[in-house]
Amino acid sequence: MAFDVAVIGAVGIDTNVYLSDSKVNLSVETSFGENLDCIGQAGGYACQGFERLGYRVCFVGYVGEDFSGKYIRQILTELGIDTSLLMIDPLGTKRSVNLMYINGGRKNFYDGKGAMNLCPNIEDIRSHLSGTKLAHVNIVNWTRFLLKPLKEEGLILSVDIQDVTDSDDPYRKDFIEEADVLFFSSTNFADPYHLIKKYLEIRGDRIVVCGMGKRGCAIGSNKGIEHFDPVELEEPVVDANGAGDSLAVGFLSSHYFEGYSIEDAILRGQIAARYCCTKKGTSSELITSEHLDRLFKQINTSRKQDQ
Template structure:
C-alpha cells in the first residue's frame, strides 16, 4: 500500500443467507416452506469495511475466511473494493455462514455462525494498523487480543457492542474498557439514557452512540445524552441488515476522520443507515460519497 490506511476494520465477515418469508411466520405444521433465499457478503465486518471503501477511505480488514467457494468470493469482493486484505487470514474451519429470517413486517431473526477462529498474526496486524487513524472493532472473542495492538499503534478505537443486554456483561467488558467510542443497538433499551451515561462516565472524552432504528439515534458525551430523530428520506425500508454498521461508519467517518461536529456525524450516520435499509439482501451499493453529500444537501434544503 502506498499510503497508510485511514481505518482498519476488525471483525467477522461471512456469507449471509437472507430467507424472506411469504407469510407472517414459519409454518412448522408442514415439512416444506417456500421462501426467497438470497446470499450476500455480510456480517458486521463485511458491511463496515465495504461501507468505508464506498466513502473513498483507505480501508483495511482483519478477519478470517476459509479456502472454499464462499471465502474466495468474499476475498475477491473485498479486494475489488480496494480493501487491504493482507490480514484476511485463512480459516481451516471454513468461511462463516449466517442465516437471517426476514419477516414481511420488518422483523428479523439472525442465526450467526459460531465458528471459532484462531488469533490473527500480531506482526501482520501491526503492519496493517501502522499509520492508520481508526480501528473499528466488532466483538468476536479473538478481536479482544488486538485491542492493545491498536492502542500501541495510536489508533482511536471504536467498538460496536451490538445488541448488548446486560451493562455488566463480562464478555463485552474488554471492549467497553478499551473503546474511545462505543456503539450499541437500543433494541433492548426502551430508554437507553441511563446505560449511555454509565458508559460515557467511565471516560471523560468518550462518545457513546445508540442506534434506535425508526426512532433515530442518541449520542452521549459525559453526562449529557442527546436524542436525534430519524431522518426521513422518503424511501421504503426493505432490509435492516447492515443498518447499524452503516450508522457507525457514517458517524465515525464524519466525527473521527473528518473532524465534523457530533450533530453532523449523527446526521451522516443516519443517512448511511437509511440508505442501507433500502438495499435488499446485499452489501453492494452501500452509500457512496457523492450519494451521501447529495442526501445531506437535501436535508439541509428542507430546513
C-alpha cells in the first residue's frame, strides 16, 4: 500500500507542566501548576498533523509493551494512521517532561528509552513504503539506517535536525547530507543564516527551512535565502510544543502535495505552527485542511493589500 507520507522517528507521551511563575522555586517541596499529558514528540505531532490535513499516513517508530505504548497504538490506529511499522522497544515507551514557564520559556527532559540501540528491519520498511511520495524523518539514532534505502526507493526525504547547537555535530552528519528538505530551529543561534548557507553548500539542490519563533522563519534554496515575518492570529500563544513539527507539516504538504510555491507553502506552514501554539497540552487538535485554507486566504489577501 502506498502512502502520501511516512513519518519516521519519535513518538511518546509528553507531560507538560505549566508553571505559575517564570522560574521554579527550589526552596519548597511542592509547586502548584497544571500537568497535561498528550501523545507528543516530533513524530507524534507530525503524523497527527498530516492526518488532520487529510493525508494517508504511515508511522514508523517504536513504543513499549506498556500502558503508554498500547494507548499510542490505539489512538493512532483509530485516527486511520497506519501502525503496521509501529515496533516494540523492550525498554518501554519514550517519555518527555516539559516545564512550561509563564513567560513562554520551556525546559525539556527527554527519556528516549532504547532509541540508541534499536535496529529496524530495513527491507520490511522499504517494502511497506514502496510507492510512498515523502518521508519526514526525526533524528532518532536508528532512523539514519533508513535514509539511503528510502532514497533508493524514490521517496523525497525531509529531515528535522531540531535545535542544532553545532554545524559540525557528528550525530547529525548523516541526516544533513541525505536530506532533500532540511528543517532546523534557531533556538541556539541569534543569526542562523550562516548555518543555512553551510547546509546549502553541502547540497545546493535542496530546501533549508529555519524556524525562528517570534522572529518568523528563513528559507534557503538555489534561489538564495529569504526571511519571512511571523504570522499573527487572534488567539494567544499558550504552548509552543509541536510548533516546529506543524511548520514542517504545513510546508511539506502545501509544496509537495498541493503544488504551492515555496513562498506560499512557507506561509501555510507558519499558519499551521502558529495555530498549534494556541492549543495547550494537546496534539489531537491541530489545524485541519479547511481551516488552513481559510486562514491562508485571509492572511495572504491582507498582506497583498498592504504592499
